[in-house]
Amino acid sequence: MTRIFSGIKPSGHLTLGNYLGAVRQWVATEQRPDEALFCVVDLHALTVEHDPARVRRLSRQAATLLLAAGLDPRVCTLFVQSHVDEHTRLAYVLECTAADGELRRMIQYKEKAAKAQAAGEGVRLSLLTYPVLMAADILAYGTEEVPVGEDQRQHVELTRDLAVRFNQRYGYTFTVPRATTPAVAARVMDLQQPTSKMGKSEAVGSGIVYLLDEPEVITKKVMRAVTDNEGGVVYEREDRPGAANLLDILAACTGGDPAVLAGGYSGYGQLKRDVAEAVVETLRPVRQRHAELAADPAAVDAVLRAGAERARAIARPVVDRAYEAIGLLVP
Numbered sequence: 001m002t003r004i005f006s007g008i009k010p011s012g013h014l015t016l017g018n019y020l021g022a023v024r025q026w027v028a029t030e031q032r033p034d035e036a037l038f039c040v041v042d043l044h045a046l047t048v049e050h051d052p053a054r055v056r057r058l059s060r061q062a063a064t065l066l067l068a069a070g071l072d073p074r075v076c077t078l079f080v081q082s083h084v085d086e087h088t089r090l091a092y093v094l095e096c097t098a099a100d101g102e103l104r105r106m107i108q109y110k111e112k113a114a115k116a117q118a119a120g121e122g123v124r125l126s127l128l129t130y131p132v133l134m135a136a137d138i139l140a141y142g143t144e145e146v147p148v149g150e151d152q153r154q155h156v157e158l159t160r161d162l163a164v165r166f167n168q169r170y171g172y173t174f175t176v177p178r179a180t181t182p183a184v185a186a187r188v189m190d191l192q193q194p195t196s197k198m199g200k201s202e203a204v205g206s207g208i209v210y211l212l213d214e215p216e217v218i219t220k221k222v223m224r225a226v227t228d229n230e231g232g233v234v235y236e237r238e239d240r241p242g243a244a245n246l247l248d249i250l251a252a253c254t255g256g257d258p259a260v261l262a263g264g265y266s267g268y269g270q271l272k273r274d275v276a277e278a279v280v281e282t283l284r285p286v287r288q289r290h291a292e293l294a295a296d297p298a299a300v301d302a303v304l305r306a307g308a309e310r311a312r313a314i315a316r317p318v319v320d321r322a323y324e325a326i327g328l329l330v331p
C-alpha cells in the first residue's frame with residue numbers, strides 16, 4: 001500500500017491548471033488500494049498579503065470543490081492543514097535541518113519576493129520558509145508519493161533532500177517521497193500569456209479558467225486565447241507555446257496525444273472551439289456537484305473535522321519519532 005499526500009492552497013479560486021495538473025490525479029488515486037490524504041494548506045496562503053476573511057472563505061470553497069471533483073471522504077482523508085498541529089510542530093525541526101541558501105534558491109520564493117517588492121509590499125519571512133512547512137506536510141505522513149503539477153517539483157526535491165539529511169544525521173525517521181506529475185497538462189499556461197503558468201493567485205484575468213466559471217465565460221476565454229501567426233497547427237512547446245497549451249488542454253480533457261491531435265487541425269478557430277467544448281464538458285459535473293455541496297457547508301465542515309482527526313492519528317507518532325531522534329524529550 002502506497003501512502004499518498006498532496007495539498008492545495010486557498011490563495012485564490014481553483015483553476016483549470018489545479019484541476020488538470022493535480023486534482024484529477026488525486027481523484028484517480030481512489031481507484032488504487034492506497035492510502036491517500038489531501039489537504040487544504042491554508043497556512044501557505046498567509047505567506048503574501050492576504051485578506052483573512054477571503055482565506056477563510058476560500059478554504060471552505062477549496063474543500064467543497066475537491067469533494068465536487070470526486071474526492072470521496074470514505075476512501076481518502078480530506079482535511080485543513082491548520083487543524084493538525086503536527087505540521088507546524090515538525091516544520092521547526094526541519095528548519096533546523098535546512099540551510100538558508102537552499103531556501104533562497106527556490107524559484108517561487110525568488111519570483112514572489114520580487115513581485116512583493118515591486119508592489120511596495122514587505123517580503124514575509126514565511127515566504128522564504130514555507131517550502132520547509134510543505135516538507136513537514138509531506139513527511140509527517142510517511143508519504144511515498146506526492147501527486148503535483150510541474151511547478152511543485154522543486155519543493156518536493158527539497159523535501160527529499162531534507163528527509164535524507166535528517167535520516168543520515170539522526171537515524172532513519174522519514175520515508176523519502178517522490179513527486180508524480182501527469183503525462184499531459186502538468187503545467188497549464190495562462191491563455192493570454194502562454195509563457196506564464198495559469199496561477200490562481202494572479203489578478204483575475206481573461207487568461208485564467210476557473211473551475212466555477214460559467215460555460216459561456218470559459219468559451220469566451222478559450223476563443224480569445226493568444227496563439228501565433230504561423231500557418232497550420234503544430235505542437236511545439238518552445239516556439240508556439242499558445243498552440244501547445246491549447247493542445248495540452250484538449251489532450252488532457254479528451255485523452256490522446258497533443259502532437260497527434262495537432263494533425264487534425266488546419267487552423268486555430270476549430271481547435272479553440274473544440275478546446276472550449278472539452279473544457280466546458282470536463283468542468284460541468286464539478287460545477288454542478290459544487291452547487292449541491294455548497295448548500296450544506298456544515299456537512300463539508302464535518303468531513304474536514306473527521307479528516308483532521310484521522311490525519312492527526314497518523315502524523316503524531318511520526319513527528320514524535322522525529323522529536324526524539326533530534327534530541328528532544330518527548331512527554
Ligand code: AQP
Binds near residue numbers: 019197200
Ligand atoms: N497551471 C498549473 N498547471 C498544472 N498544475 C498546476 N498546479 C497549480 N497550477 C498549475 C498544481 O495544483 C496544485 C495546487 O497548487 P497550489 O495551490 O500549491 O498553487 P497554485 O495554484 O499555483 O497557486 P498560486 O497561489 O497561484 O501559487 P503560486 O503563485 O505559488 O504558483 C499543485 O500540485 C500545483 O502543482
